[in-house]
């Protein structure tokens with residue numbers, strides 16, 4: 814049987830219609846800080862509290878998070894599009910000169926973020942060319958701050974209707 818499948822570039826473009834927030838997932842492993850911008854973040858379960866995000870199978874941050882077994886999620890505020898851009902750029906400059914605090918487990922928490930969570934890696938599932946990383950949520954904090962929004966490849970702000 815000949816099954817029709819969508820062209821990957823068309824799929825990416827169509828999914829760009831789905832507006833999302835933007836987060837930086839981060840960890841410390843082997844004395845180094847790792848972090849990457851993701852918009853594949855979603856909550857999964859309340860009992861226990863779980864979330865997931867997806868990383869490309871070649872992701873350095875994904876590998877560090879799998880190895881450490883712990884990670885932070887920094888949900889970016891509307892003023893942080895430059896932070897988002899920085900965490901997609903060259904690896905060794907990502908944390909340079911950024912205000913960062915650390916959780917009791919030594920996980921990097923980006924200052925000024927709209928919300929921060931700390932998680933334990935509960936499972937990793939392969940899915941095509943990505944890994945789905947499932948995290949059990951250990952802590953969560955939110956600030957009074959509007960979120961950064963990503964839609965059709967550009968950043969924007971949330972507006973109530």
Ligand SMILES: Cc1cc2nc3c(=O)[nH]c(=O)nc-3n(C[C@H](O)[C@H](O)[C@H](O)COP(=O)(O)O)c2cc1C
Nearest residue numbers: 849850851852853867868869872873874875901963
């Ligand atoms: C708004 C936005 C959302 C992104 N979301 C994801 C994502 O969910 N998963 C992913 O693997 N890459 C995503 N990326 C691309 C990564 O941030 C980029 O490839 C980064 O260099 C990965 O770094 P790493 O190799 O340290 O993991 C996104 C980029 C942007 C700008």
